Amino acid sequence: MPDTAIPPSYPVTPMNRVKRRHDRGHYDHETVHAILDSSAMCNVSYVIDGQPYCTPTLFWREGTTLYWHGSSASRMLRNLSKGEPACLTVSHLDSLVMARCGFNHSADYRAAMCFGHATLVTDLEEKKRALVMMVDRFFPNRTAGLRQSTAKEIKATSVITMEIERASAKIRAKGVGDDEEDYALPIYAERLPVRSVIGEPEACPRLMPGVSRGEDLKAYQPGRTLDEALREAYAEAYGG
Template sequence: MKTERSKVKRIPKRGFYDKETVYRILDADFICQIGFVHNEHPIVIPTIYGRSGDLLYFHGASVSRMLQTLETGVPVSINVTRTNALVLARSAFHHSLNYESVTLFGTATLVSDEEERMKALHIISDQIIKDRWEEVRKPNDKELNVTKVLKLKIQEGSAKIREEGVGDDKKDYDLDIWAGIVPIERTYGAAIPDPLLKHPTELPKSVLNIENEKL
């Protein structure tokens, strides 16, 4: 939904409002920044998320200040940003970044249905590393009792993307100063086993699938 609140105002041509673009950016990451007001003070807290359809799930300790506040229905803004390159101009003023970002608006609700709650935890796990959920012990009752899961229905928001080269002032192109783009690439490194492993254990499928994969 494109609204006055979600509309990109600074360089509008970089704004996108279609689900395909928004969901592609969300699905490429697993950490978001959640902004809300608590006791009349603005707060931004990073947290892990998982997306399924039009729902964004996030979880944490039951005593979490963020989760306790959000479940009351306060307005929330969620941002995910990926920085893809440094854009180095001839002038300091025109330096920039190439990036993809999504900002969502809405209210979160507590997931109380036990089946959906377990499904949401599975979705969050897969968002971080696919198929790891199938390889590990599932949460027990004690762990579930101290965990809250919230969800946000994705209805209002926008994506903003810069994917351009250097934009210097015309007169600066004659300056003898290097300018260009420095790509930023993130990859997973080689897995480091826990020294407390009881027996030699082969790397699981989930880890093998992401080694040397670009993030």
């Protein structure tokens, strides 16, 4: 019998339903998680006393749970410590699209929006584990070879966790999309791909003699896209 199992998806409600261009909306875990795992930075939105804020920060995912970190003195982390509602977003610009009409100029992109209630990680052992994964998610097994963080450093850093309660992804990968009659116009149009590409490593000039680049950085080779390197590192770090 063919496998007809429905892949896991996030519930669709008025909060996360894509309002415009429903055909570009995705709610399945695979699509949402792939967009998240291809990014190192996110933006976290929240409200304090009626004033909206949006903070960029590093983040990572474990299953359907998101983590991010910051200084213990951070306004964001002080506010998002007791189950406050938050929205975490990431976006990738894949191309700029020049059409034959200004209205049809666009961009190809991948974006994900995740909703939940953010909570401060208070258990010390869980916090230590999370701070290890803050590094190892990007550079698998790197922490084991580093100078270990002191109690003071750990205390100065806070970690926030948020279960993804609802999420949506929105993807445009169309390229040039003119009105049919406009294709006959003598106007140049193109899709201009945009990529974040890893450059040549720049070793610290104060390295001790004999210290070389380790396996923890093998995903980050010059010429590779950052998307590809991050996905590979995530798969190795979490055995997926």
